[in-house]
Amino acid sequence: MFTEWKPEFSVGEPILDADHRHLIELLNRLSDHVGPSCSKATIIDNLVQLYSSANEHFAREETIMQAHGYSNEYIKHYADHQRLLNEVILMIYEHQYGSANDNGASTEWIHNWFHEHHTTHDARLQLSIQEAHGT
């Protein structure tokens, strides 16, 4: 398991919190559904689901960042979203067309990205939203 939702994960925007809860569910599925014992079809299906949900969530988060006049950090945060999407697309391609079996590295990379993103970029966004709401 990657992690469980905790109240301190809240960024102060209900729609983003709902997205983050859903993404945590998908991240928890990766360990069991993207690994050495999984079929290629299952791995690809789970990676596509993650890509699609993350892509929709990032668009919502980026709109909210812009609404908060989040100019200084916006481009770095946006670039980090793109880094995840690009990597997951490559993983899907490699699982579809490559010969190597999954050794768990994909799940580890994705889990590490989310942990790092949450504790840096999303943590700064959380502060910015809280300041805007005066909380």
Ligand SMILES: [Fe+2]
């Ligand atoms: Fe983010």
